Amino acid sequence: MNLMQTPKMIFSFHAGWDDIIRIHPSVTRLFAWVVLPLSLLPPAMIFYAGGHYGDVFAPGVSPEQWHTAAGIFFIAELLTVPLMAWLIHLIVTKTYSVTADYHECFTLAAIAPIPLWLSSLALFVPSLSINIVIGILALICSAGLIYHGVYALFRMRENLQALQMATVIAGTGLFAWLVLVQIVLRH
Numbered sequence: 001m002n003l004m005q006t007p008k009m010i011f012s013f014h015a016g017w018d019d020i021i022r023i024h025p026s027v028t029r030l031f032a033w034v035v036l037p038l039s040l041l042p043p044a045m046i047f048y049a050g051g052h053y054g055d056v057f058a059p060g061v062s063p064e065q066w067h068t069a070a071g072i073f074f075i076a077e078l079l080t081v082p083l084m085a086w087l088i089h090l091i092v093t094k095t096y097s098v099t100a101d102y103h104e105c106f107t108l109a110a111i112a113p114i115p116l117w118l119s120s121l122a123l124f125v126p127s128l129s130i131n132i133v134i135g136i137l138a139l140i141c142s143a144g145l146i147y148h149g150v151y152a153l154f155r156m157r158e159n160l161q162a163l164q165m166a167t168v169i170a171g172t173g174l175f176a177w178l179v180l181v182q183i184v185l186r187h
Contacts, residue, residue, distance in 0.1 A: 001019070001020055001023070001025060001030070001033070001034060001111075002016070002019070003034075003114070005019065006111070006114050006115075006145070009111070009145055009148060009149070010115075010141050010144035010145055010148065011144060011148070012148060013148050013151050013152050014152065017148065017149065017152035017153065018152070020107060020111075020152075020153075021152065021153065024103075025107070026103075027102070027103055027106045030106060030107060030110040031081070031110070034110045034111070034114070035078070035081050035110050036078070038113075038114060038117040038118070039074060039077040039078055039081075039117065040074065041117050041118070041120050041121070042073060042074075042077065042116075042117060042120035043070040043071065043073050043074040043077075044070070044120075045120040045121065045123040045124070046066060046069060046070040046073060046120070046123065046184055047066065047067055047070040048123065048124075049066070049123040049124075049126070050063055050065070050066020050067065050069065050070065051063040051066060051067065052126075053126040054066045056126045056127070056128060057128055057131075058185060069183065069184045069185075069186075070184075072183055073180060073183055073184050076179075076180055076183050077180065080176050080180065081106075081109050081110055081113070082106065082109070083176070084109040084112075084172070084173060084176060085102060085105045085106035085108070085109035085110075086102075086105070087169075087172050088105040088108055088109055088169055088172075089101075089102055089105040091165065091168050091169055091172070092105065092150075092154060092165060095165075095168070096161065096164075096165055098154050098156075098165070100153070100154050104153045104154060107149075107153055108146065108149045108150065108153055108169075111145055111149060112142050112145045112146050112149065112169075112173060113142060113173070113177075114142075114145070115137075115138040115139075115141035115142050115145070116135075116138045116139070116142055116177060118138070119134045119135055119137070119138035122134040122135070139174065139177070142170070142173065143166070143170045146166045146169050146170045146173065147162065147163060147166035147170075149166075150162045150165050150166045150169065151166075
């Protein structure tokens, strides 16, 4: 998978998605080459920002607490992707009766959070408002990936059904993202 195609994938049913469908990377490969390296980014940025200017984001939290939160966040991220794949599989097959295997669901679960992982780079800027804006933009981009990914990976032909499925999946993903953010803020 070429991560440079991700911006196109936000807005297209075919750009990048057709390559992923053709290449059909295994779950192990997606985990090793997409999930694992990109999941390292937010904890590294939490570790850095918390150690240098953590009071901007949460006054009174020590650098050691930020460092602990970074480690917990990393483990939670690694667990969240397969859990989201399982939830996507349940949503797609049980609620919408669409034929999909776990591999397709994992592919979507591995690609959808890419903007969120990359948005953690905003933590280089010690500004809560800038990080909130970038986080919101990342959520919007993830929603675009989910919608276009649902359509492409599950071979949808009806935009409305794809939009309905994407909305439920994005809502579930938003809840998971909020839980991950709470993990950082609680520790």
